Amino acid sequence: MxxxxxxxxxxxxxxxxxxxxxxxxxxxxxxxxxxxxxxxxxxxxxxxxxxxxxxxxxxxxxxxxxxxxxxxxxxxxxxxxSGHMIGVDVGETRVRVELFDLTLTELARAERPLEQRRYEVEGIVGHIRDGIAQVLDAAGIAPERLLGVGIGVPGIVERGPEHGAVVHGQTIGWDAVPLEELLRAGSPLPESVPYFIDNGAKTLGQAEMWFGGGRGARNACVVLFGSGVGACLVTPDVENGRAVEWGHLTVRVRGRRCRCGALGCLEAYAGAEALLDRWREEGGEPPRDTDEETALTAMLAAAYPADGAGADPVALAVLEETAEYLGAGLSDLINLFQPERILIGGWAGLQLGTRFLPAVRRHATAYALRHPAEKVTVELGRLGPDAVTVGAAILPLADFFSRGGRRPEPLAAGPAPAWRTALEERAPH
Structure with a gap:
């Protein structure tokens, strides 16, 4: 009826x-x-x-x-x-898998480090499968009780009826990878448990808008600042957010080569990987045989020594220049989208933290149009390094809510009889 x-x-x-x-x-x-x-x-x-x-x-x-x-x-x-979700962050240094209850309380986690930034598809798929099995076993949760698995990935995600979610991750060497199809093959999960795969910046934005610094804002940009950079745009027209490849905005014509292959991208100057490369090229000495997070910690210590020793002028100059590039990139978000808030998250953004923020704000204001710049606030995200994983888990949760708290019904062999449909629609609510 x-x-x-x-x-x-x-x-x-x-x-x-x-x-x-x-x-x-x-x-x-x-x-x-x-x-x-x-x-x-x-x-x-x-x-x-x-x-x-x-x-x-x-x-x-x-x-x-x-x-x-x-x-x-x-x-x-x-x-x-009454329900459980898994969130997965296919990050730049590790694959993190977390199991949550319906209120997003963490019940178990598993992490798989990525050696030398190796993004072989089979290896990533194996890390995700193994991590899912590990957290379910640790918490004693049956796979069929899951509302779904949310996965945040670097790159553009497209969906089609034949292969499901397909990832175009140019910076990591993924060209139309049918990730959902690969995960389904040999998956420890029953067919009734859906996968929700989306860009990692979007899942970060989803988490900050639901539970973090974006609550109450109608128009916001959430920036993911890690090895690379990306952003999620949230407006009244796009309430669940839309990933934008902000890191591949051109900030210098014929500039440094980005890992995407183009010249002069913001990511080639403001991403943590490029930041450390520039320090090395200018004569700095990042620690050898360490991951990027450890190397960035060493760079910060060199630029801002806690013991009163002299600062490394090269590290300090590179960090200050990076703040200007990042601020200039934020000015483009301000001019294009006029957000109420900009939130900076991701492991590098959080590590640079409040020390970095005043300079970024100053440069963003200097490069942006005055009117929208006066209305925006630029802050750090509030959910810490697990925000991408939390946001990934929100994807199945949001779908569950949209269906009124009902799980997907198994596919029937044929259409339901007309009399049954009519009775269901007439039933009191």
Missing amino acids: AERNGRTVRDLRRANRTAVLQRLYFDGPLSRFELGPVTGLSSGSVSNVVADLVADGLVEEAGSVDSDGGRPRTLLRVAPA
Whole structure:
């Protein structure tokens, strides 16, 4: 049965469940009385939806609170153990896999280091599979209980009916890699558990917008600053965010060669890999046989010694120049998208931290148009180095909410009988 606007009773029921679940998730615990105003539902609809969610095990009681002159009101919350998600960060130095409950409390994690930045597809697929099996075993969670696996990857992700998610990761040598198809082959997970694969900057943005420094903003840019650089743009038109290849914006004509193969990309000057290369080329001495995170720590120590010794002028000059390039790159985001907030995350961004931020802000303001620059704030992300993994786990969680807290139904052999569909749509919600 369809309403005049084309929505069926089933659509309405799903939307009501989604509204209640989301308000309990972000603002709970709440009473049934409080749920009415924040969801826009009638008291009868709230009671029916809550009863339905409690019966499904998604919502549970969380104590009570006194009311004005009446009996205490029961508080409700989302049940943490009612669902589980896995988040995967295919990063620049490691593959990190984390298992979360429905409230995004970490239950287990596994990490696989990438030796010498080796992105062989078979190796990455193996790391992801092994990590998934390890965290499920550590937490004693059956694979079929997963709502899904979210994966953040470097590069552009396209989806098609034949191969699922396909990754174009030019900077890591991936050319149309059918990652979802490869993960499905020999996967420890049943077919009912979906994979959600997206750009790592977008998953970082998703995490910061849900739980970090982006909460409450309608228009924001979240920057991933690691070996390379990328960004996620969030606007009222793109609420879930859109990855933009900001690192491959040209900042110098006929400039340094980027790892993507082009000349003069922002990433060739502001990425941590390029930053360390420039220090070495100018006569600096990064530690040998270490990963980039350790080498960047050594560079910071050389430029800003804690013991009062003289600073390494080469390291200091390269870092200051990098701050200017990064600020100039942010000015383009400010001029193009006029965000309320810019958040800088990623392991390199967080490591450079507050010491780096004042110079970046100063250069961003100097290169940007005055009016949008006066309205934007530039801050560090708040979720730490695990933000990409958390954001990846949000992908299946957001899909779960959009379906009203129902898991995907198994594919039927044929269409459901018309009488069954009619009864389901007429059923009270």
